[in-house]
Amino acid sequence: xxxxxxxxxxxxxxxxxxxxxxxxxxxxxxxxxxxxxxxxxxxxxxxxxxxxxxxxxxxxxxxxxxxxxxxxxxxxxxxxxxxxxxxxxxxxxxxxxxxxxxxxxxxxxxxxxxxxxxxxxxxxxxxxxxxxxxxxxxxxxxxxxxxxxxxxxxxxxxxxxxxxxxxxxxxxxxx
Amino acid sequence: xxxxxxxxxxxxxxxxxxxxxxxxxxxxxxxxxxxxxxxxxxxxxxxxxxxxxxxxxxxxxxxxxxxxxxxxxxxxxxxxxxxxxxxxxxxxxxxxxxxxxxxxxxxxxxxxxxxxxxxxxxxxxxxxxxxxxxxxxxxxxxxxxxxxxxxxxxxxxxxxxxxxxxxxxxxxxxxxxxxxxxxxxxxxxxxxxxxxxxxxxxxx
Numbered sequence: 001x002x003x004x005x006x007x008x009x010x011x012x013x014x015x016x017x018x019x020x021x022x023x024x025x026x027x028x029x030x031x032x033x034x035x036x037x038x039x040x041x042x043x044x045x046x047x048x049x050x051x052x053x054x055x056x057x058x059x060x061x062x063x064x065x066x067x068x069x070x071x072x073x074x075x076x077x078x079x080x081x082x083x084x085x086x087x088x089x090x091x092x093x094x095x096x097x098x099x100x101x102x103x104x105x106x107x108x109x110x111x112x113x114x115x116x117x118x119x120x121x122x123x124x125x126x127x128x129x130x131x132x133x134x135x136x137x138x139x140x141x142x143x144x145x146x147x148x149x150x151x152x153x154x155x156x157x158x159x160x161x162x163x164x165x166x167x168x169x170x171x172x173x174x175x
Numbered sequence: 176x177x178x179x180x181x182x183x184x185x186x187x188x189x190x191x192x193x194x195x196x197x198x199x200x201x202x203x204x205x206x207x208x209x210x211x212x213x214x215x216x217x218x219x220x221x222x223x224x225x226x227x228x229x230x231x232x233x234x235x236x237x238x239x240x241x242x243x244x245x246x247x248x249x250x251x252x253x254x255x256x257x258x259x260x261x262x263x264x265x266x267x268x269x270x271x272x273x274x275x276x277x278x279x280x281x282x283x284x285x286x287x288x289x290x291x292x293x294x295x296x297x298x299x300x301x302x303x304x305x306x307x308x309x310x311x312x313x314x315x316x317x318x319x320x321x322x323x324x325x326x327x328x329x330x331x332x333x334x335x336x337x338x339x340x341x342x343x344x345x346x347x348x349x350x351x352x353x354x355x356x357x358x359x360x361x362x363x364x365x366x367x368x369x370x371x372x373x374x375x376x377x378x379x
Contacts, residue, residue, distance in 0.1 A: 001356065002373075004348055010373045011352035018351070106350050108326045110184040120179065126229065130243050133178055134313060137322065141187065148351075149359040156361070156368045 012105035016052065018151045019084035019104045023049075023074075024168050036146040037139075039094040046088035046099055049074055053082035061085070078172035091143065098140055107148065112140060177311040177324055178228070178248065186331055187349040188321040189357050190314070194342060198316050199239045202247055205341035210234040211252045220300060221255040223333050225341070231309045247314040251323075251334050254305035258296065266295045310334070321346065 002010070025032055026043055034040050047067050051074055053060040062077045064070075074084075084104060088111075091098045100112040114136045120129050154160055177183075194201045211224030211234060226234040227241060228248050241249045270291050271283060283291070310325045312334070323334055335346045347353050355361065355369055 001347075002352060004350070004353070007352035007373075008348075008350050010376065011350070011355075013376055014355065014372075015351035103326075104351075106186075106326070106348075107354055108184070108186055110326055112183040112185065113181070114183070123229065127243055130178065130228075130248060131246075134243075134246060137178075137183065137185065137313075141185070141322070145354070145358055148354055152355045152359045152361070152369075153365070156365045156372070 008105070013083070014152070014155070015104035015107050016083040016085050017104075017155065018107075018148055019087050019102060020078065020168065021151055021154075021164070022147060023084055023087060024171055028167075028171055033147070036150065037093055037143055041092035041094070042090070043092075044090045045071065046090045048086070048088040048101065049084060050086035051077040051082040052085040053077060053080060055081045075172045075174075078168070091140065093139060093143075096136070096139070098136070100140060102144065107144065109140065109144065112137070177250065177309065178313065179311075180324075183324055184326045186323045186326055187354075188323065188346045189349060189353070190316075190319040190321055191345040191347055192343075194316075194344065199242055199247075202241070202314075202342065203236055203239060206234075206236045206241065206249060209337060209341040210236070211254065221253060221305065223251065223253050223337055225337070226250050226252040226309060228311060232307065245315055245317060247316065248311065250309045250311045251330065251337065252307055252309050253330065253333060254307045256300050256303050256305045258299045258303055262299060263292070263295055266299065267292055270295055 001007075023045060026045060030043065033043055047065060047069065049064045049071065051062045051064075053062075060082070062073060062082065064074055078084075086101060086103050088101050089099070091100070096115045098112065098114060101110045102108075103110065114133065117132045117136070118125065118129055120126050154164060206225045209225055211222060211226050213233065224234070225236075226232075226249065227236055228250055229235075229240070231250055231252060234252075236249070241247050271288070274283065274287070274291060275281065308330075310323065310330055312321060312323045314321045323331065325331070331348065335348075338344065338346050347357065349358065352369075352373065356366070361369065
C-alpha cells in the first residue's frame with residue numbers, strides 16, 4: 001500500500017472524477033442510482049458546487065452557490081476540462097432526508113444534516129439516540145461507499161474510455 | 176464536533192489489525208492509559224488524550240461506558256493554549272524596555288531578544304488556560320471501520336498518532352486510493368490498472 005500522503009496527492013483526481021461522474025448520473029440517469037439504495041427517492045445537487053480546472057499548469061476554480069443556482073456555468077467549466085471538486089447533495093430515501101457536502105480529493109463528508117432524532121433528556125435516552133444517529137450516518141456512508149465502488153469499477157473498465165467519457169462530454173456541451 | 180451535533184463532518188478510516196486480548200477490556204486499558212489528564216500541565220502548550228462521550232471534561236470509561244451495542248464511542252480531546260500575538264507583542268515590548276533600562280544599554284543582541292520572547296511566551300502560557308476541543312469517534316470493531324467527527328488535518332494526525340500508541344493498531348484514512356483498494360473489492364487486474372492510472376497521472 002502506498003504511503004498515505006503520496007496516495008492522497010496522486011489519486012485526488014479519482015475523487016474529483018467520481019464527483020463529476022456523479023453529477024452527470026444525477027442529471028442524466030438518476031434511476032441507475034436505485035441499485036445502490038432500494039428505498040431511494042432522489043439524489044439531487046444541493047446549494048453548492050466547486051469545480052476546478054488544473055489543465056495548463058494553472059488552477060482555476062468556479063464556485064456555484066445558492067438554493068436555486070443554475071448549473072450551466074458548471075457544465076461550461078466541465079466542457080473546458082474542469083472537474084467537480086466539491087458537491088453539496090440532497091439525498092432522500094424512504095421518509096428520510098439528508099444533506100451533506102462531499103469533497104473529491106479526500107472523500108470527506110461535511111455539513112451532514114440528518115433527519116430529526118429524539119432528544120437526549122436523561123442518561124437513559126443516550127444509548128437510543130446514539131444508535132439512531134449511527135444508523136442514519138451509516139446510510140450516508142454506505143451510499144457514498146457504494147457509489148464510489150461502482151464508479152471505480154467503471155473507471156477501470158474499457159467502458160469508461162469507450163463510452164462514458166464521450167457521454168459526459170456530450171452532456172457538458174448540451175445547453 | 177460530535178456525533179450528537181446538529182451537523183457532522185466525518186473522516187472515515189479502516190482499522191488495520193486485531194487487538195491482542197478481549198476487545199472491550201483492551202480498549203478500556205488503552206483509553207485509561209492515554210486519557211487526557213484531569214489536572215492541567217501548566218507548562219505545555221497543548222495536551223492530547225482520550226475522553227468519554229458523556230463527560231468530556233471528566234473522562235470516565237468505567238463499566239465499559241464507551242460501548243454502545245456493536246460500537247465503541249469515545250472522543251479525542253485536545254487542550255490547547257493559544258496566546259494572542261498582540262499580548263505577546265505587548266509583554267515583549269515591556270520586558271525589552273525594562274531590560275534596557277536595567278542594563279543601561281541602548282540595544283539588545285539577537286540572542287537576548289530571542290530569550291526575552293521565549294520567557295514572555297512561557298510566562299503567559301502558564302497564566303493562560305488551555306481551550307479544550309473534543310472530537311467524537313465511532314469504532315465498529317467487527318467491520319474495522321471508524322468514523323472520526325472532524326475533517327481538520329491536524330486533528331486527524333493527532334488521532335492517528337494516539338490510536339497507534341493506545342491500541343497498537345494502525346488507522347488508514349479512506350481517501351480515493353485507499354477507499355478503492357480497501358473497500359471496492361477490486362480484482363488483481365483492476366488493482367494493477369489502478370496503480371498504472373496513478374503512475375500515468377503523476378507523470379503527466
